[in-house]
């Protein structure tokens with residue numbers, strides 16, 4: 020091992036946040052088309068929590084592994100062939116091309132083509148929230164759902180990371196929105212422009228039927244899943 024200059028948080032066994040351990044590494048070197056990023060902020064996603072806790076999930080990595088699906092940081096070294104980014108530039112991007120995670124680190128190398136510049140003056144911790152949550156929301160609403168202005172959208176988990184992104188993007192697309200959330204989150208869902216439904220105390224199918232005069236909605240975004248829940252959404 021050469022000079023130790025990088026630190027990463029690894030999941031050494033499955034469990035709560037207490038299983039995270041700090042390890043020391045060599046500074047990673049960018050390959051052709053990659054840049055090395057000095058991480059300023061890494062996102063914490065639902066995937067991170069699931070992979071950290073559950074060893075038997077399909078696709079779950081073997082310990083030890085580093086979590087972190089999205090990062091914001093400073094370009095610290097350019098790999099061969101990189102011309103679109105500059106040293107010192109602040110960038111944001113996902114870590115998916117590396118496999119599972121990798122963002123809970125001081126430094127990591129990412130493909131330059133998967134990074135976008137972050138405008139000056141934006142807090143890295145705020146910018147990093149945009150990557151997984153808003154990209155997921157955008158893809159589901161526009162690429163898969165192909166929503167149009169005036170349509171009705173029901174979002175499950177409306178107060179979560181992806182859910183709040185969906186409501187913000189849905190408002191920009193002039194959708195009529197409904198969102199399931201627990202009672203403490205009803206106000207947040209209302210503030211984001213949707214009619215809240217308390218999924219713990221109300222049957223969302225009955226509520227939607229009532230609120231839409233029996234017409235229902237055009238699109239449901241359902242990350243809760245499970246055959247029964249998906250059927251009810253359908």
Ligand SMILES: NC(=O)c1ccc[n+]([C@@H]2O[C@H](COP(=O)([O-])OP(=O)(O)OC[C@H]3O[C@@H](n4cnc5c(N)ncnc54)[C@H](OP(=O)(O)O)[C@@H]3O)[C@@H](O)[C@H]2O)c1
Pocket residue numbers: 064065066151152155175176177178179180181182199200201202204218242243
């Ligand atoms: N396919 C992809 O590319 C992709 C990307 C990102 C996330 N995801 C998935 O999307 C899901 C949400 O991720 P996230 O990061 O937004 O998670 P999150 O921030 O933890 O939010 C999840 C929300 O789900 C709500 N919830 C739990 N059970 C519910 C139910 N039965 N009905 C309605 N709401 C319920 C909780 O709401 P309350 O607090 O109101 O109870 C919580 O706010 C996860 O399953 C994640 O794995 C997929």
